[in-house]
Amino acid sequence: MSHAPVLPAEPAERLAWPAELEAEVTRALERYPNQRSAVLPVLWIAQRHWGWISPGALRLVAESVGLPEPEVFGIATFYTMFNLKPVGRHHLQLCMTLSCSLMGADRLFRHLERKLGIGHGETTADGRFTLRRVECLAGCGAAPCMQVNFDYHENLDEARLDALLEKLK
Amino acid sequence: VSAPRGPLLFKDIDTPGLRAIETYRSLGGYESAKAWTGGKRAPEELIDVVKASGLRGRGGAGFPAGLKWSFVPKDSPKPRYVVCNADESEPGTCKDRELMEKNPHLLLEGILLAAYAIKANTAYIYLRGEFETLQRIVDRAIAEARGAGLLGTSVAGSGWALEIHTHLGAGAYICGEETALLSSLEGYRGQPRLKPPFPAVEGLYACPTVVNNVETLMNVPHIATHGAQWFRQWGTEKSPGTKIFSVSGPVKRPGNYEVPLGMPLATLLEEHCGGMRDGMKIKAVIPGGSSVPLLPASMLATGLDFESMAAAGTLLGSGGVIVIDEQTCIVDALYNITRFYEHESCGKCTPCREGTYWMSEVFERLETGHGRERDIDLLWDVADNIMGKSFCALGDAAAMPVMGAIKHFRDEFEYHVTHKRCRVNRRRAELDAAQAVPA
Numbered sequence: 312m313s314h315a316p317v318l319p320a321e322p323a324e325r326l327a328w329p330a331e332l333e334a335e336v337t338r339a340l341e342r343y344p345n346q347r348s349a350v351l352p353v354l355w356i357a358q359r360h361w362g363w364i365s366p367g368a369l370r371l372v373a374e375s376v377g378l379p380e381p382e383v384f385g386i387a388t389f390y391t392m393f394n395l396k397p398v399g400r401h402h403l404q405l406c407m408t409l410s411c412s413l414m415g416a417d418r419l420f421r422h423l424e425r426k427l428g429i430g431h432g433e434t435t436a437d438g439r440f441t442l443r444r445v446e447c448l449a450g451c452g453a454a455p456c457m458q459v460n461f462d463y464h465e466n467l468d469e470a471r472l473d474a475l476l477e478k479l480k
Numbered sequence: 481v482s483a484p485r486g487p488l489l490f491k492d493i494d495t496p497g498l499r500a501i502e503t504y505r506s507l508g509g510y511e512s513a514k515a516w517t518g519g520k521r522a523p524e525e526l527i528d529v530v531k532a533s534g535l536r537g538r539g540g541a542g543f544p545a546g547l548k549w550s551f552v553p554k555d556s557p558k559p560r561y562v563v564c565n566a567d568e569s570e571p572g573t574c575k576d577r578e579l580m581e582k583n584p585h586l587l588l589e590g591i592l593l594a595a596y597a598i599k600a601n602t603a604y605i606y607l608r609g610e611f612e613t614l615q616r617i618v619d620r621a622i623a624e625a626r627g628a629g630l631l632g633t634s635v636a637g638s639g640w641a642l643e644i645h646t647h648l649g650a651g652a653y654i655c656g657e658e659t660a661l662l663s664s665l666e667g668y669r670g671q672p673r674l675k676p677p678f679p680a681v682e683g684l685y686a687c688p689t690v691v692n693n694v695e696t697l698m699n700v701p702h703i704a705t706h707g708a709q710w711f712r713q714w715g716t717e718k719s720p721g722t723k724i725f726s727v728s729g730p731v732k733r734p735g736n737y738e739v740p741l742g743m744p745l746a747t748l749l750e751e752h753c754g755g756m757r758d759g760m761k762i763k764a765v766i767p768g769g770s771s772v773p774l775l776p777a778s779m780l781a782t783g784l785d786f787e788s789m790a791a792a793g794t795l796l797g798s799g800g801v802i803v804i805d806e807q808t809c810i811v812d813a814l815y816n817i818t819r820f821y822e823h824e825s826c827g828k829c830t831p832c833r834e835g836t837y838w839m840s841e842v843f844e845r846l847e848t849g850h851g852r853e854r855d856i857d858l859l860w861d862v863a864d865n866i867m868g869k870s871f872c873a874l875g876d877a878a879a880m881p882v883m884g885a886i887k888h889f890r891d892e893f894e895y896h897v898t899h900k901r902c903r904v905n906r907r908r909a910e911l912d913a914a915q916a917v918p919a
Contacts, residue, residue, distance in 0.1 A: 342645045344685060347667035351650055376667070389669040389826075390650035392609040408571045409770060409816045410728035410802055417907055418914045446653065446820055447571035447770075448610055451728035451800065452735040461612040469914075 316395050318384045323366035328375075332356055336375055346377045350386055354393055363394040391445070399434045399441035401479040404458040407444045410451035415468070419455055420444055422469050426476070439479070486738025487714060488722050489698050493582050499617060501624040504585040510630055512705040513592045517638040526597040530700065532708035534720040539565055539656070539693030540769065540798045541873075542719075542786045545700075549690055551680035552598045558687040562595045562603040563665065563679075565693045567649060567656035569608055570769035571820060572800025575724040575736050576694035580607075580614050583698070584621035590697030591644055592635065593704050598690055601641050606661050609650040618646050653824035657872045658691040660826065671828045672872035695724055715741035719785035723796075729803030730757045742788070746780040749803065756805065763806040764888070768797020770817045771877030773884020774804070794884065807906035810889040811896055814882055815843035821878035832875035835866040839882060846893065849900035856893045860886055 328336055339352040353375050357368040364372075364387055373383040387393045394402075403423060407416050424430055427440055434441040450456030453465035457472075464475060484491045497503040504510070516526060531546030552560060564587065568576040580587055591603045607615050622644050625631045633641045647665055654660045655670040662684050664670035683689025699721060703711045712720045719741040725748060727734050732754030739748060745767060749755065756762060764774040767784070772795040775782060782792045789796040804813055822836040842859050845851050863879035870876070886893060895903045902908065 342647075343667075345667075348665060350667040351648065351664070354650070355648055378667075386667070386669055390609065390652050392651035407816075408820055409766075409813060410572050410800075412816050412907060413729045413802070413804065413808060413813075415907075415910060418910050421911060421914060445651075446823060447569065449568045449574040449577045449608070451572050451574045451802070452726050453574075454728055454734070458610060461610070463613075 316384075316388050318381055319366050323370040323380075326365075326367040326371045328371065329360065332360060340376070350376045350378060350383060351390075354383075354387055358393060363397045397434070399438050401439060401459050402441045402443065404443050404445040404448070406446065406448045406450060406454070406456045408447040410447070411454040411456055414454040416455040419457075419467060419469065419472060422472060426473075440476075486722060486724070487740070488702055488738065489579060489583075489586070489695065489724060490736075490738040493578070498583050499581075499585075499621065501585055501621070501628055504583070505628075508705075509585055509701075510589055510625075510628075510636075512701045513589050513596075513630065514636045516593060516704055517596055517635050517640060519638060523597045523599055526593060526704060529708055530597070530703055533703045533711040534708070534718070535696065535699055535703060535711065536719060536721075536786065537693055538695035538699070538723060538799070540570060540771070540795075542796060545692060545696050548680060548692070549594065549597050551678065552688045552690060553681060556688050559602065559685075560598050560600040561684045561687060561689040562591055562598065562600045563658075563662065563684060563689055563691045564591055564603065564605040564697055565656065565658060565661060565691055566605050566607045566611065566614075567661060568611075568694070569653045569656040570771060570798040570800055571817070572726060572728055572766060572769045572802040573798040574726045574728075575799065577611065577614065578736050579694055579698060579724070580611075580618060584618045585625065586698045586701060587618070587694055588621055588625050588631075588644060590700040592630070592642060593700045594690060594692060594697060595642050596635075596640065598688070600690075601643065603642065603644045604665060604684070605644065605646045606655070606665055607646060607648050608655070609648055609652075612648060615646045615648050622646070652826070653820075654826040654872070654874060657874065660872065661691065662689065669826070671826045672874075674871055716783070716785045716787070718787050719796075723784065723799050725784065725799040725801050727753050727801045727803065729801075730760050730805050731755065731803050732757055739784070742783045742785040744781050744783055745775070745801070748784060748801070749780065756803070761806040762803060763808060764804045764810065766800070766802040766804070766881070768795045769800035770802065770820065770881065771795075771873070772797045773880050774810075774888065776888045793887075795880075805906065807904050809902035809905040809908075810885050810892045811843065811846055812902055812905055812907065814885045815840070815847055817881055818843050818878065821874065825874060825878070829870035829875060831866045831869040832878065835862050835875065836878045838862050839878070846896040847902070849896075851897045851900070853897055855897065856886060856890065859893075 339349045373380040455467045456465045527549045535545045536542045652670045655664045659673040660670045679689040715721045724738045737752045762777045766774045786796045818839050822840045825832045825836045827833045863882045866875045866879040
């Protein structure tokens, strides 16, 4: 792990599920014979709604699945896709593993850094983009490959990246 | 209509609308599931058919699927589970994504048959976190199948109940390892468990569980319909059937190809992928995902089956074929792979956690011109001390490619020590050229 996140010492703010998400949380819990198994699905519900896992969201998830908060923190930090800090509207996740690297991903990452003026893990001042280098996305046959939030963009080059960035307001 | 892209799983893959249950059924879909669950043929018979077919796991390990199913205790009072490994995280592999995106019902039918064979009433499909869009596609297919009475309290009117749920991971290579996947599905950090007990005996919630890869399960409806002998018309005696290979790197036509097992690697690359891009030559090929040792260009006649690959000192693995061109530095390529394993090591076992970190440091020294004479032997020694000394295969997966690269390309490692740089490095040259142009 490249970073060592720390659970804040002070109690988190109290959040509640919006009415429309309560049923979704209940359905997630019903899919498993125990509550604990729903921890990833419920973390996902929180992240989809709030965009990141704030200390308050973490507390809410912990209460919803009946686990201690530090335990859920340990789980959320184990997986790379839970954002423990807010991210931009468009989360640019460029694959840098070998298949994409062989097809120019390193060059494209440099291009994005220069164009957006941010580095790995950083967000533009206007909150539009967060840039991140990630490991293999299973897009190897159409490398280089990048996910923007959950959308795949493949066979990328500088021109295609530029055209894509234009569209992402 | 263009020619079928493959004999089995890719036969109908590009049929428009295949994702919809009506289209899938119009091609004979779910007939096999209905025939088997209809009461005339026992679950045990299906296990025997899959055993006789010789179908081996398509996720990497190549374990015989029917044999795995037969390890589920017959007399256990506990619930049984089928878990589909749709984590597809092995670098170089992108077949399950295409299979699920285009033909989700074939996967559901495969799961249905596997669940019938081991008498399970619940199945989970564990998708890697990045596959959120795929989860929606598979969820829609599950809803369609339930609507058609093919899932739920009485599958096709048989009285046997089956529910299939999808479960989204959240970014962790290790969760492709079956016991780590089960830990993750149970709501823990995705760390592997010691085997035995194997999942067939004590898997999900300590209950008998069969964990199979997407591609493995998608072969099952074909075998259940046509029989073991029919399936054996493709492939070799010990590696029957077809396999989907994901080819990446600078070939003319990268992508997924379904070919009979045993086909020479060179045939796949030349005839199916159109050979290398103009002006490029092959230096080496990683045949089975980043976890396996590479083969130098002199060994491209090797057959793409489990036995031939093992005899050549590598593994068929997941079928992720990564082609490395002559202008790419092997040390640089292995540095990329080693950093991947350093990043993905779950931290449970010391040899893997510390060893991958240590190897990365040595690679960095070599790549930045600070390599020392003894670094090559040190790399080998660290890799050798990871091999076989961790709970799961991730450690071995990090060590084997490094040892393979030193074995076949020691001269490139030595060049780094003596010349303080790569002999060739297309990637670095392209990076430098792009850097010289103002943004």
